[in-house]
Amino acid sequence: xxxxxxxxxxxxxxxxxxxxxxxxxxxxxxxxxxxxxxxxxxxxxxxxxxxxxxxxxxxxxxxxxxxxxxxxxxxxxxxxxxxxxxxxxxxxxxxxxxxxxxxxxxxxxxxxxxxxxxxxxxxxxxxxxxxxxxxxxxxxxxxxxxxxxxxxxxxxxxxxxxxxxxxxxxxxxxxxxxxxxxxxxxxxxxxxx
Numbered sequence: 001x002x003x004x005x006x007x008x009x010x011x012x013x014x015x016x017x018x019x020x021x022x023x024x025x026x027x028x029x030x031x032x033x034x035x036x037x038x039x040x041x042x043x044x045x046x047x048x049x050x051x052x053x054x055x056x057x058x059x060x061x062x063x064x065x066x067x068x069x070x071x072x073x074x075x076x077x078x079x080x081x082x083x084x085x086x087x088x089x090x091x092x093x094x095x096x097x098x099x100x101x102x103x104x105x106x107x108x109x110x111x112x113x114x115x116x117x118x119x120x121x122x123x124x125x126x127x128x129x130x131x132x133x134x135x136x137x138x139x140x141x142x143x144x145x146x147x148x149x150x151x152x153x154x155x156x157x158x159x160x161x162x163x164x165x166x167x168x169x170x171x172x173x174x175x176x177x178x179x180x181x182x183x184x185x186x187x188x189x190x191x192x193x
Contacts, residue, residue, distance in 0.1 A: 002120050003146040004059065006129040006136050007051065008163055009036045010152050015160035016133055019153075024067060030160050039153050043181040051149075052083045056128040059116065061135030062093035068130070069102045090119060090127065092135050113142035120144060133161055141169050147191050148173065154184040 009019040018024035019036035026033065060068065068084065075081045089105040092112040100107055108115035112135055119127065129136055129145075139145050173190035180186050 002057075002122065002124050003126045004116070004120060004129065004139060004144055005056075005126050005147040005149060006139075006145055007149045008131065008136070008151070010150055010163060011035065011155045011157045011160075012152065013156045013158065014162040014164055015157040016131065016163045017160040019131075021071075025063075025161075027161070028159075032157050032160060035155060035157060036151075036153055039155075039181070039183040039185050041182045041185075043179065044151065044183075044185060044187070047179075047187055049079065051128070052080055054125070055083060055087055056126055057088045057090065057124060058084070059119075059127045059129045059132070059135070060089060060091050061112075061132035062091060062096055063134070064130065064132040065089070065091045065093075065096075065100075065102075065105075073102060090116075092116060112138050113144065116144055117142065133163060136163065137165060137168065140171065143169070143171075143192075145192065147176070147189060149187065149189050152186045152188060 008016055010016050017030050018033035020034060022033040024033045072081055072084045085103060087104065089102060090108055091100060091105060092108045092115060094109070096107055098107050108119065116139060172193060174193050175188060176191045177189040178186060
């Protein structure tokens with residue numbers, strides 16, 4: 001069985017909205033886009049590089065897939081573009097239609113918890129979720145997430161979309177690993193027991 005591993009950047013108050021760019025996600029009037037960039041350091045770069053070195057299969061919600069596709073395929077100034085372009089990408093969506101525009105992309109139609117549960121049972125390596133808040137919340141509610149890799153930034157944003165909404169499931173987790181970067185980001189890996 002495949003594992004589902006979620007990589008999420010969070011502020012101290014749990015906001016995950018638009019960590020990478022000012023124009024990434026302005027829903028709700030969010031004006032703090034790009035908040036995580038100033039915290040990126042060699043420790044985070046090495047951590048991200050190690051995670052991407054294995055050419056993981058990626059799992060996206062529609063909104064995050066569209067955003068990644070609008071930015072990453074044409075970037076040439078980093079080591080991640082080639083990995084993202086070559087990785088198999090699975091996209092959970094009720095609105096997209098095939099063919100998907102980014103190479104190696106497969107549409108998972110229907111209810112995400114059911115389609116991802118079936119994908120999890122199929123042969124293959126880990127399925128890595130990058131961002132994709134709505135998808136991730138539904139997978140957490142269905143008990144499908146095996147590992148949360150949270151990059152917790154020393155910043156309180158005060159507003160924005162959060163990873164954990166009120167009324168979510170109660171889930172005990174075990175801390176498997178943690179490290180602190182030179183900029184104060186705590187990278188904490190939690191696993192389901």
